[in-house]
Amino acid sequence: MTGPPRAPGSGARGRKSPSGLQRGRPPVGRGARVESAAAPAAKVSPKPTKGIKYRLKEIPGKGIGLIATRRIRRKEVFLTDLPSLFIDSRLETLADQAVADFEEDRKALYNFGVESLGGKDRVLALSGSRSSFEGIDNIFKSNSFLVATDEGNHNGLFPEVARINHDCEPKYRMGPPNRPPRLPNRPNLRLQVPMRPLQPPLRGEPPRDGRLRRMQEIEGLLKSGDQSYEAASDMARELIRLATEERLEGKMQEIYLDLMGVFYDFADYGNALYFAETALGYAEEFEEPEGATITGIRTNINVLRGLVAQG
Incomplete structure (x- = not known):
């Protein structure tokens, strides 16, 4: 400076x-x-440990990463x-x-x-x-x-490394996640699984990097407010699917809160309430029971319930 x-x-x-x-x-x-x-x-x-074992590695296009x-x-x-x-x-x-x-x-x-x-x-x-x-x-x-x-x-x-919000193993194991996907299942929910053929990843780009990049892209598009309701619904469903495939348990709360805001802006208070309640479920797993995060989510839920009741 x-x-x-x-x-x-x-x-x-x-x-x-x-x-x-x-x-x-x-x-x-x-x-x-x-x-x-x-x-x-x-x-x-931090909890007592017997020595954390990880090494630093330069990840092309991303900076320094932690390898377990x-x-x-x-x-x-x-x-x-x-x-x-x-x-x-x-x-x-x-x-x-x-x-x-x-x-x-x-x-x-x-x-x-x-x-x-x-x-x-x-x-x-x-x-x-x-x-x-x-x-x-x-x-x-x-x-x-x-x-x-x-x-x-x-x-x-973090300027160089990101927190790891989910289980990390030296070698990735193929298989279903430990927790089934938490996906919207309300009768009036308009988020439908897009039945489109899978697209191959970009040449030279690992599938995981492709999913993470797509998640960033979707988050940006949803926050921009330029999408139609139908497009936002498809993107929301895709975002949840990608996060589930990546096992991003620590990020699901953030994703559902973002979706709450997106559908709140569409005045779709029923779906916004669903996303807020789902985010609360994750918050109760990770957060202090009476902490600021849970208190804030509950405040949002009360606001949305009032809006839903007004029709």
Whole structure:
């Protein structure tokens, strides 16, 4: 950096950590935070282990990845570095304010956080797929992961490696997932399995990479708001199928919450309620019973139930 970062926008504040990096804080009352990787803000309590065995490997087009040398079980904590950016997920509840009302504040916080990073070039080199957003906001929304803290789930971004949210084994085993797919089964749900022939993956691209890229593409298209209801329904069904094939148990909660928002925007409150209730089922498995994440989802469910009751 050529000089100390400055917080863009009015009301944003910052202070220097012992490492010299900056910690960004939002305007009072907004409830969002952006912090540097060197400035811990949440207590991490990993379970005792007998030595985590993994190795780093350069993955073409993706950066540095973690390759397991032994079985790593779901919920096992082995990557304890905090993310480079950290955004409070409680901004995204339907009962308080529309997410769009926070966009300007969040963009200012994202930019301030990026200016505070020592490895800024790595973050800016990440892919962007959310065409409706610009700059770091696009990058963050395309690459962020849920980060569990004592306060609940939040959105975080690692510049080099991503959290593993599901079981990981040295050699992938072919076979059905341990848990049957949680797919919509309501009579009035319009999400139908698209009966189309399977398309071969791009030449030189492993099938798994193809699925993950397609998931990113679908998420971006759904968030853009440019899709028809029928197209969004097909994409939602495909997204759930791909996530199930990838066994992304840790991401299913995030996916169902995103779909809740998509169908809420379509004023399809019945399906939005279904997705919110399904997300709550995953949250109850991974989150603290009275934590902020579960509380926020239940708030959304109550709002949606009221809308459904109004017809």
